[in-house]
Each structure stands twice: as structure tokens, then as C-alpha cells.
Amino acid sequence: MQQSYREYFKLGINHHLLFPASFDSEEAHRLSLPEVLAYPEFEVIDLFISAQTDISAEQIRQVRDSGRVPVYNCPLFNGPRLNPNSPDEAIRNETVLAAVSHLQRAGAIGARKAVIASGPNPGSPSQIAEGTDAFVDYVAKLCAEAPSLTLMIEPFDRSIGKNLLIGSTREAAEVVRRVQEMGIPNIGLLIDMGHVSLMEETFAQAVADSSSYIRHVHLGSCVKNDRANPLYGDMHPPWGYPGGENDVPELVEFMKALFACGYLGKGEERPTVTLEMRPYPGRTERESVDIFLDKLEEAWRAM
Numbered sequence: 001m002q003q004s005y006r007e008y009f010k011l012g013i014n015h016h017l018l019f020p021a022s023f024d025s026e027e028a029h030r031l032s033l034p035e036v037l038a039y040p041e042f043e044v045i046d047l048f049i050s051a052q053t054d055i056s057a058e059q060i061r062q063v064r065d066s067g068r069v070p071v072y073n074c075p076l077f078n079g080p081r082l083n084p085n086s087p088d089e090a091i092r093n094e095t096v097l098a099a100v101s102h103l104q105r106a107g108a109i110g111a112r113k114a115v116i117a118s119g120p121n122p123g124s125p126s127q128i129a130e131g132t133d134a135f136v137d138y139v140a141k142l143c144a145e146a147p148s149l150t151l152m153i154e155p156f157d158r159s160i161g162k163n164l165l166i167g168s169t170r171e172a173a174e175v176v177r178r179v180q181e182m183g184i185p186n187i188g189l190l191i192d193m194g195h196v197s198l199m200e201e202t203f204a205q206a207v208a209d210s211s212s213y214i215r216h217v218h219l220g221s222c223v224k225n226d227r228a229n230p231l232y233g234d235m236h237p238p239w240g241y242p243g244g245e246n247d248v249p250e251l252v253e254f255m256k257a258l259f260a261c262g263y264l265g266k267g268e269e270r271p272t273v274t275l276e277m278r279p280y281p282g283r284t285e286r287e288s289v290d291i292f293l294d295k296l297e298e299a300w301r302a303m
């Protein structure tokens with residue numbers, strides 16, 4: 001491609017995967033957010049905001065002052081008490097409340113899009129069917145609670161990493177279709193490049209199964225074929241990581257699929273695409289971001 005990729009999409013960076021310690025430590029989360037917001041290469045930031053009131057007030061101010069387009073990533077709710085696809089409506093409603101507190105913070109930072117996911121894979125085909133009905137109910141309630149946000153279902157694997165109810169991508173698209181059929185417009189999905197092979201899908205198939213519903217994209221990789229690898233499963237290794245599935249050739253293939261379905265290259269407003277990877281072993285976050293950008297550039301030139 002001759003023109004810059006920046007003319008085709010708004011590039012983002014995922015805060016908590018670049019600084020994985022921020023998942024578990026409020027302090028790590030608080031200290032690393034300003035660094036990511038200061039990277040000049042990104043128009044978009046994928047993040048969540050701390051629930052701790054004093055920290056959240058500071059973070060909301062920082063994101064707003066940064067001028068970045070925020071995409072709010074809700075955490076997974078996959079414990080026994082919080083489960084978006086529990087057949088028990090009381091548990092589902094409690095999960096709606098937990099998610100709404102995140103969506104309020106999404107609103108506070110000015111986000112227009114927020115990422116959600118299903119809960120644990122319940123197991124048998126009949127339980128999956130029952131869980132999917134419950135998840136449709138959950139998503140519909142959540143969309144009604146946050147009419148100013150577009151919620152996006154992120155499909156995950158059902159077997160080797162997070163083991164959630166939804167994907168496949170096709171099943172995520174089916175949930176979106178059912179929710180839209182209820183007259184609810186603010187629902188779509190996102191495709192995570194690193195989840196596609198964990199779901200035993202190809203890029204072309206995942207994108208074809210969901211094309212008109214795609215509202216956001218995560219770029220990254222995964223380790224699928226080496227159980228002994230410390231990043232085995234859905235751990236978001238960086239592109240080219242030893243034992244990982246994705247590097248520049250896969251990125252070329254994925255972006256071609258995104259062009260083919262019209263997510264890239266059509267429409268007035270540039271869509272969002274976010275890098276969602278851990279740093280390279282032995283490299284700093286900043287050095288790792290430089291490598292991500294070089295690889296993206298190399299893939300773009302090969303398009």
C-alpha cells in the first residue's frame with residue numbers, strides 16, 4: 001500500500017496488556033497509564049479505569065486531557081458469583097450491575113465503544129444453548145443501561161485458554177443478530193486476531209462470519225501448540241514470539257480479510273484497530289511498541 005495506514009484506521013494501544021502487572025496491581029495500573037497516554041503514535045487507547053474513587057478521578061482526567069479516543073475494555077466476569085450467561089437470573093442481574101459500574105466509568109472518559117464478553121463455557125451442547133439464551137438476555141439488559149455506548153462482544157476460545165461460552169465468531173454474530181432483532185441497535189462485536197486460531201478459525205472465515213457487525217479490532221498473537229510455553233493459551237504474546245501463531249505474514253492475511261469485508265477501506269470515519277500484546281521478553285514497553293510499529297509498517301507495505 002502506498003498511503004499510510006493512518007489514512008485507513010485509527011491506531012490504538014492496549015494499556016493493560018502492555019503493562020500486564022496493571023491487571024493485579026492498582027499501583028502498577030496508576031503509574032503506567034500516563035506513560036501509555038503519552039506515546040505520540042496512538043490515536044486510540046484500550047483500557048479500563050480503576051474502581052477506586054480517588055484513582056478513577058485522576059485517570060478520568062488523564063484520559064480526557066490526552067485527547068485519545070478511549071475504547072473501554074470491561075474485565076471478564078467468569079467467577080461463580082458473576083457470570084453473564086448464568087441460568088440463574090439473580091446472578092445475571094448482579095453481573096449487569098458490576099458491568100454497569102464499568103460502563104459508567106466508560107462514559108466518564110468519553111468512550112463511545114466498550115468491549116464485553118460472555119462467561120464460562122458451561123459444557124454440554126444443551127447447557128451451551130441455555131447459556132446463550134441467558135447471555136442474549138444479559139447483553140440486551142446491558143445495552144439498555146448504556147444507550148450512549150456501542151457494546152462489542154469479544155469472542156474467546158472455548159477450550160484451551162479462557163474457555164468461555166462465546167466464540168465461535170459465528171455464535172457471537174448470532175447473539176448480535178438476536179439482540180438487534182429485539183430492537184436494540186447499540187450492539188456489535190470485535191475480532192481479536194490472537195483469538196482466531198485459538199477458536200480453530202481462519203481470518204477469512206472469522207471476518208466473513210461477522211463482517212457487518214465488526215466495530216473494533218485487536219491485533220496480536222497466541223501460543224496454541226506448546227503447552228509447556230509460559231504464554232500457552234490466550235496470553236497475548238507479541239508478534240513473532242517463539243512458539244506463537246502470528247507475525248507479519250499473518251497480519252497481512254488478517255488485514256486483507258478486513259479490507260475484503262469492508263471494515264477497512266470504506267466509510268467516512270476511519271475505524272479503530274488496537275495493538276493488544278505483551279512486551280517482548282527482555283525489552284521495555286517502549287522498545288516493544290517500536291517493534292510492533294515496525295512490523296505493522298512492514299505488513300502494510302506488503303499489502
Ligand SMILES: [Zn+2]
Nearest residue numbers: 154192218276
Ligand atoms: Zn482482545
